[in-house]
Amino acid sequence: MHELAVTEGILKVALEAAAQAGGPRIHAIDLVIGDLSGMVDDSIQFYFDILSRDTAAAGATLRFRREPANVTCQECAAHYTAQPPLMPLCTRCGSAQLRVIGGRELRVESIEVEEQP
C-alpha cells in the first residue's frame, strides 16, 4: 500500500548515488526487499516509471532480490522460509514454538550506470 513512498525513496537514494559519481545515467537499480514488508514489486515498478521521467534514472530497470523471513522451530530445530500469512505450526513437527527473523529489509544495494568517457 505504501509503495509510492517507498518508490520515492528508491529514486532519491539512486539519484544521489549517481550524482556523487558525476551524474551518469542509471540503467538499473538493485534492491533488497523483505518478504514481510508488504511490498508488491510490480507496483513499485509502476510508480518508478512515472516518478523517474525526466530524471537520470528514466527507463531504468528495477532488479528485486527478495529477502525471506526465516522460521526456526524451537522444538525440532527445523529451518525454513515463510511468507505472510505465517503458518502457526511447524511444517515438520507441528510445534507452535516458532521464531521468525528477517524479511524486513528495504535497501538499495547498488546501481548500474552508463560508462562515462
Add this chain to the structure above:
Amino acid sequence: MRIPVVRNILSANDQVAQENRAAFAATRTFAINLMASPGAGKTSLILATAARLPAGVRPGVIEGDLASRIDAEKVAEHGIPVVQINTGGNCHLDAPMIRSALAELPLAEIDLLFIENVGNLVCPAEFDLGANRAVVVASTPEGHDKPYKYPGMFAAADAVVLNKSDVMAVFDFDLDFFRRGVAMVNQKAPVFVVSCRTGAGLAAWVEWLSDQWYT
C-alpha cells in the same frame, strides 16, 4: 558500471526521525507511536491512559488521520493538547509530518506524547517517526490471526495492547493463539490484555508505560 550503494530506501525519512528524536530528548518528552487497524481503539486507549497517568504527568497527542478532525476534537474535549495531521489519503505518518506537527505543540509542557498513526496494519511499520516506543493496538473483534497475517507490524512493536477484552468470548477470540503469533515474530514485546470500556487490565499497561519514560 556498478556502483555499490547499500542504503536504506527510507533513509531520508530516518534522518528526519533522528531530528524528531533529538527534539523529544531536548524537552524530555516521551513519544509513543501508536499503530493499529481502524477501529481497534487507539483514541480510546489514549484517553483511558491519560486518565490514569500518575499525577503531574502531562500528556499530549498528535492525531494522524486520512481526513477529518473527529479524533482530535474528542481528545481536545479532555483538555489535552492535540494537533491533527490529515495525511490526505496517505496510508501512514512519516517523520517529516511529525516534524511539522511538533512546531504546533507546546512540547516543553508535554511529558508523554501519543502519536496516533493512521489506522493500518501494514504501512506504518516501515516509517520511523522518531518516537521512543512503538505500540501496536489490536482488538478482539479483529480476530486472533492478526500477528500471523501482519507479522511486520507485530515485529516492530515494543509492546502490544489487546483491546476489547470484555467481548473476547463473543468473538471466539483464542488468546493463546494470538500470544503465540506475537511471540513468533517478537519475543521482547509484552502483551497487555485490556478493555478501554470497562478499564480492565489498564493498570498493568499504565505501569509498564510509566516504567519506560524518562524520570
